[in-house]
Amino acid sequence: MTHLIHRELRHTPPTAVVAFGMQVRDKEGNTYLDASGGAAVSSLGHSHPDVLAAMQAQLKVAAYAHTSFFTTDVAEELGERLAEDAPGDLDMAYLVSGGSEAIEAALKMARQYFVENGETGRRVFIARRQSYHGNTLGALALGGNEYRRRHFEPMLMDVARVSPCFEYRERRPGQDVHEYTAGLLQELETTIIDIGPQSVIGFCAEPVVGATSGAVPPTPGYFRGVRALCDKYGILLIADEVMCGMGRTGTLYAIEQEGVVPDLVALGKGLGAGYQPIGAVMAREHVVQRMRNGSGIFQHGHTYVGHPVAAAAALAVQKVIRRDCLLGAVTVRGAAFKRMLRDAFGNHPHVGDIRGRGLLVALELVQDRETRRPFDPDLRLYSAVKRQCMACGLMVYPMGGTIDGKRGDHILLAPPFIATERDLAEIVSRLQDGVARAIASVHPAGAD
């Protein structure tokens, strides 16, 4: 009996009682190796002593201070650190309590940026099919994942859609990658022109796509092309780094590897690494400058923005990442992890693609490798993978609807940055068992 409304209303998940390092233990005494950091959150693993100590120290001095009355040293220091490490002049931070809130704040900041200039007719955002930007109504409207949107469709603002940059699924045979990228950019430009650039606020995309399609990096030059189009038509580029940011791909901001500076960046998940609910919007100086010189306020706010204990946790996470050279570790371990996955699954008849960047990696499962035909969605293979991996003592983050919100299955892996090569080898070994059991459970041999 439970009085909590769980994600699955007919099933109560195991009760977590202790989480330490790479392990989570439940009430029954089962332990799970955390290969996904929950949902790509726990980048330092569980119970990191430095983060716990920083939170405790902050609790002793000021647990809460409302931002309409005060700022705090700890929030100021976090802003300074995030700005110092951000590319270009992404120098201003707005602290919220999670990824969806970061996206909501970014949408409102982008709109206000134009309103302050008298451009009140700007109302359209452009985003990609098969994207996820959060579950609050604005963020859900921005996202292009049909499965998550369907119940709420009548309540969602109109957002213009373009194709995702998803080479494995969408590059045609015989089309080279430059042609493929040029086609995507052409589609974006045509969309901007069709809407009328004077009505467009911005384009939003994840530099490396996380949950919806499974660790999909962009093609070379894609984001440079996007940045050039945003500049050409005077619209804002918003990078959603809620999942791929804060070191997960080997650089603190994932977009650094694309050589462009967005106007706004949304952060969450790894920012607080699970120790506190915290997100942020990083804004370029010119965006904030216009609001400062105009109305003088950002017309937004929540009770818990700039929370001091959340800021203390996030600041401690940043310090540990820098002190322990964890960005380098992500790059090195990420490469080793991919090698291990290729050794284990490279010839697997039902693994179509192994992809990702740093320690954001995914396997795409297919019924047929040659044709890339996915499994029948009614089998809910992704769900069987999650269940069977848990039975093998492994936490992974599988998802269905990889291709179009309905078809396709992938398994997202996002181990903590502290994972050793031994941990990664253990993950791969348990994953082999979990995948084999899951496929056998939905697809008995010879059922093709």
Ligand code: PLP
């Ligand atoms: N944006 C992306 C890319 C995400 O992956 C997520 C969460 O999975 C969000 C936004 C929403 O973040 P939150 O669940 O913290 O609200």
